[in-house]
Amino acid sequence: MERNNNIPIRNIYYMLSYAYQTLNLSEYKQIGTEKFENVKELYAKILSIGIPVLIRGGLNKDYINVEETSNVIKGKIDINSTIKKNALVNKRVTVVYDEFSENILLNQIIKATLVYISRSNKINQKVRRLFYGLLPYFTEVSDVELGLKLWKNVRYNRQNIRYQFIVDVCRYLYEQLLFDESSTSQMLKEVQDEQRLSSLYEKFIYAFFKRETKYNVSHPQIRWIVDDELTDALPIMQTDLVLQKDKKTLIVDAKFYSENMVARFVGGAAKQKSGNLYQIFTYINNWKKEQDETVAGMLLYAKTTALNQPNHIYHIKGNQILVVSLDLQQDFGGIKESLLAYANQFFA
Structure with missing residues (x-):
C-alpha cells in the first residue's frame, strides 16, 4: 500500500496556519523559523505559546449548573x-x-491535556516542566479523564471561538501521543494518522482558497433534486469547497487517502475510485443551476508515492470532472502554485 503521510513538518505547519487564522498572530511567528523533529514537537510548541495567550486574555467563563x-x-x-x-x-x-x-468543558480539556503531557515521556522534559507550570492557572477547573469523547461535546460560539485552535491542537497532540504509546499495529497507526491529516487537509484546502483567491468561496450542503419531495434517509451532500466566479461553479471534494487509484489485481491498470466519481457526479447533477451557469466538479487528492497518480479531465453527460493530485511533499510555494493552477484549469 502506497502512503502519503510523509508530509514535511514544515508543510503541516503551513496547513495549520491556513486552516487556523490564529496561527498568524505575532505570538506564533517564531514557530515559522524553527525546525522540528516530529509533529509532536510542533503541536507542543504551538500549545506552549497558545495556552499562555489564552490565560493572559482570561479563561472563559459560563454559567454551569451546581x-x-x-x-x-x-x-x-x-x-x-x-x-x-x-x-x-x-x-x-x-x-x-x-x-x-471557569469550570467549563473547554478549560477542562486544556487542563487535562496539560496534565497528560506533563506526565508523558514522549515529550522532552523542558516542555513537560513548562506545561506543569501552567496548571496553577486552572485551579478552579475540575480534573477530568482525557479521552476523545470529550471533544465530541465541544460547541463553539462567538464568546469562545478563540479556544478552537488550541483545543483542536490539544486533540492532535493527544491523539499522536496516544497512538505512539499504544500497541496497535503500525499499519493501523498509519491509517489513523491519515484520518487525522484528512481533516486538516480539508480545512487547509478551504482556507487556502478563501485567503488566496477572489473566488466566491463556500461549502454548502446540496439538496437532492427529488420528484416527490421525499428525502427521508437520503445521505447529506456536504461539500468540502465550492468556488464561483462569473456564472461558473466548481465543486471540489478534497480526498486524503492511502490510495487515490485502485487496481483489481497486482500489476493491473490503475483506475479511478468509482465511489468518489459517483459522489462528485451526484453533487454536480443535484446542484441547483442558475440560468447560463456552468457547473463542474473536481476530485482533489493528496498525492501518494504510487507511480500512477490521477491527473485527468473527463466529460460525462455534458459535465466536466477534473481529477488531480496535490504533492504535499514539495516546497510550499509549489503547493500554492499547484492549487491555483488546478482551479485555473476550469475558470481560465
Whole structure:
C-alpha cells in the first residue's frame, strides 16, 4: 500500500496556519523559523505559546449548573434530592443554582491535556516542566479523564471561538501521543494518522482558497433534486469547497487517502475510485443551476508515492470532472502554485 503521510513538518505547519487564522498572530511567528523533529514537537510548541495567550486574555467563563447540600438557601430547593439525602435531619437542604465559573468543558480539556503531557515521556522534559507550570492557572477547573469523547461535546460560539485552535491542537497532540504509546499495529497507526491529516487537509484546502483567491468561496450542503419531495434517509451532500466566479461553479471534494487509484489485481491498470466519481457526479447533477451557469466538479487528492497518480479531465453527460493530485511533499510555494493552477484549469 502506497502512503502519503510523509508530509514535511514544515508543510503541516503551513496547513495549520491556513486552516487556523490564529496561527498568524505575532505570538506564533517564531514557530515559522524553527525546525522540528516530529509533529509532536510542533503541536507542543504551538500549545506552549497558545495556552499562555489564552490565560493572559482570561479563561472563559459560563454559567454551569451546581447542586449542593447547604444550610443557606440560594437558587431552587430540590425537594426530592433533599429527602433522598436525609438532609433535613441536619437542617440542610439540597439547592440547585447557576454559577458563573471557569469550570467549563473547554478549560477542562486544556487542563487535562496539560496534565497528560506533563506526565508523558514522549515529550522532552523542558516542555513537560513548562506545561506543569501552567496548571496553577486552572485551579478552579475540575480534573477530568482525557479521552476523545470529550471533544465530541465541544460547541463553539462567538464568546469562545478563540479556544478552537488550541483545543483542536490539544486533540492532535493527544491523539499522536496516544497512538505512539499504544500497541496497535503500525499499519493501523498509519491509517489513523491519515484520518487525522484528512481533516486538516480539508480545512487547509478551504482556507487556502478563501485567503488566496477572489473566488466566491463556500461549502454548502446540496439538496437532492427529488420528484416527490421525499428525502427521508437520503445521505447529506456536504461539500468540502465550492468556488464561483462569473456564472461558473466548481465543486471540489478534497480526498486524503492511502490510495487515490485502485487496481483489481497486482500489476493491473490503475483506475479511478468509482465511489468518489459517483459522489462528485451526484453533487454536480443535484446542484441547483442558475440560468447560463456552468457547473463542474473536481476530485482533489493528496498525492501518494504510487507511480500512477490521477491527473485527468473527463466529460460525462455534458459535465466536466477534473481529477488531480496535490504533492504535499514539495516546497510550499509549489503547493500554492499547484492549487491555483488546478482551479485555473476550469475558470481560465
